[in-house]
Amino acid sequence: MLKPTICLLFPLLLKLASTAQIISNTPILTHKQVPILCYHQIRNWKAKDRQIDKDYIIPPAAFRAQMKMLADSGYHTILPDELYDYLITGKTLPSKPVMITFDDTNEDQYAVARPELAKYHFKAVYFIVTGHIGTHKWYMDHEQIKQLSDEGNMIGCHTLSHGNFKNLKGAAWETEVSLPKKQLEEITGKPVNYFAFPYGYWNVKGLPELYKRGFKAAFQLDQPRDLKYPIMTIRRIVACGYWNPETLDHHIKHDFGHPLKQL
Numbered sequence: 001m002l003k004p005t006i007c008l009l010f011p012l013l014l015k016l017a018s019t020a021q022i023i024s025n026t027p028i029l030t031h032k033q034v035p036i037l038c039y040h041q042i043r044n045w046k047a048k049d050r051q052i053d054k055d056y057i058i059p060p061a062a063f064r065a066q067m068k069m070l071a072d073s074g075y076h077t078i079l080p081d082e083l084y085d086y087l088i089t090g091k092t093l094p095s096k097p098v099m100i101t102f103d104d105t106n107e108d109q110y111a112v113a114r115p116e117l118a119k120y121h122f123k124a125v126y127f128i129v130t131g132h133i134g135t136h137k138w139y140m141d142h143e144q145i146k147q148l149s150d151e152g153n154m155i156g157c158h159t160l161s162h163g164n165f166k167n168l169k170g171a172a173w174e175t176e177v178s179l180p181k182k183q184l185e186e187i188t189g190k191p192v193n194y195f196a197f198p199y200g201y202w203n204v205k206g207l208p209e210l211y212k213r214g215f216k217a218a219f220q221l222d223q224p225r226d227l228k229y230p231i232m233t234i235r236r237i238v239a240c241g242y243w244n245p246e247t248l249d250h251h252i253k254h255d256f257g258h259p260l261k262q263l
């Protein structure tokens, strides 16, 4: 009699377990989302740049105007540790919080963005592709990354080779996720607890690997968060190169939804 009962109960237990997990995530899901901006290249457009490229390439003057708008409007930059404490324990954030993130290790993030952010005492997150470090003048080297970290910015992991997270399996978890984390910890002398998905691509199946490999939270782009793993699917928006400061302000105010609403 016992066996069939367990068989009957099993799907129910599974459902209860997953409901319990979602309930335990409720504090994370009920907090208002913090606007998080994602930047890539900061340079003037070239004739060959297509419209779609311009999402990811912001001219320096436009970047400066966006940063000035944030400062003039009273936004305060926060870093992932503050966001984590807010989401997990409800710790208070400064008024008008925003997070600025940079992906892919581009050197202009050091040369152009760094002095601009310093003007306003803004801090940012730099998600580094370790396979890019120092390989070309387009990319930052070890010293630049160390300096950004020493100056109070956060260094995060963006894999070894910018591969698609959905395709990671077997030994690739070690080479693409664990080893880059370790390498960045050696460069900065600090723990590297945060991860950004290349291209914003992620799948639920891979998310437990991030916990297993010591990450506290992960950042995607603008898909709805996963209800079971909201902390591993934190949303960001790409701040497009052709947005004027007012457009950026509009997106900050409207793209990060309300409690329990996914978008």
Ligand SMILES: [Zn+2]
Residues within 6 Å of the ligand: 103, 104, 158, 162, 197, 198, 199
């Ligand atoms: Zn990237």
